[in-house]
Amino acid sequence: MKIRRVEFLRSAVTREDFPSDHLPEVAFAGRSNVGKSSLLNTLWGRRGMARTSSTPGRTRTINFYLLEGAYYFVDLPGYGFAKVPLKMRRMWRRMMETYFRSRGNLRGVVLIMDARLGPTELDRQMLEWLDALGLKAIPVFTKADKASQRELAQARAALRSLGISPEEAVIFSAKTGQGKAHLWARIGKLLQAKAA
Ligand SMILES: Nc1nc2c(ncn2[C@@H]2O[C@H](COP(=O)(O)OP(=O)(O)OP(=O)(O)O)[C@@H](O)[C@H]2O)c(=O)[nH]1
Numbered sequence: 001m002k003i004r005r006v007e008f009l010r011s012a013v014t015r016e017d018f019p020s021d022h023l024p025e026v027a028f029a030g031r032s033n034v035g036k037s038s039l040l041n042t043l044w045g046r047r048g049m050a051r052t053s054s055t056p057g058r059t060r061t062i063n064f065y066l067l068e069g070a071y072y073f074v075d076l077p078g079y080g081f082a083k084v085p086l087k088m089r090r091m092w093r094r095m096m097e098t099y100f101r102s103r104g105n106l107r108g109v110v111l112i113m114d115a116r117l118g119p120t121e122l123d124r125q126m127l128e129w130l131d132a133l134g135l136k137a138i139p140v141f142t143k144a145d146k147a148s149q150r151e152l153a154q155a156r157a158a159l160r161s162l163g164i165s166p167e168e169a170v171i172f173s174a175k176t177g178q179g180k181a182h183l184w185a186r187i188g189k190l191l192q193a194k195a196a
């Protein structure tokens with residue numbers, strides 16, 4: 001898929017900052033520093049559009065991007081960075097809760113995990129939370145260029161214990177572009193699905 005237009009719309013913290021029209025929306029969640037922004041840039045074929053950093057936890061706002069004037073792609077703040085104080089973690093939780101509960105146009109969430117680690121405890125909690133909210137999740141294992149075949153197989157297999165079929169996983173690398181077409185196909189299906 002070739003993207004012609006990507007616009008950064010705004011960084012949001014409260015509900016008032018969220019766009020109020022009803023374009024189909026897909027969100028991207030994952031641990032701090034897992035590679036969310038890099039994945040978005042790779043999907044879009046835009047270097048540096050979504051901000052990336054080597055400082056974990058830099059994306060602390062909910063960042064809305066408009067694609068082709070027709071879809072919202074949302075870069076969510078990462079979770080699980082150990083040095084974040086408790087107060088910040090509470091803020092994160094409240095912000096995410098507000099986001100998930102107020103977006104009637106949200107078609108699903110791409111949950112980005114590290115291919116070398118598989119689903120961590122916090123990733124499991126996130127998957128359970130999404131499930132409880134009735135939101136669809138697309139599991140993605142990124143940084144696949146750094147993972148061994150054995151780690152990839154383990155990451156996939158670990159999904160089964162979460163009630164997710166291992167075949168559903170997208171193996172991805174922002175470095176090599178692996179999995180880009182696969183992920184686009186999955187996102188395309190989500191965005192076209194009729195709102196429940
Ligand atoms: N080798 C490799 N490195 C990656 C890949 N994706 C991201 N990185 C690196 O991982 C680091 C974090 O990437 P980001 O895309 O900023 O991660 P993020 O999840 O958006 O991070 P925060 O917004 O800070 O939570 C950067 O140094 C990236 O260059 C990948 O697929 N392969």
Ligand SMILES: [Mg+2]
Pocket residue numbers: 036037038051052053058059075
């Ligand atoms: Mg980021």
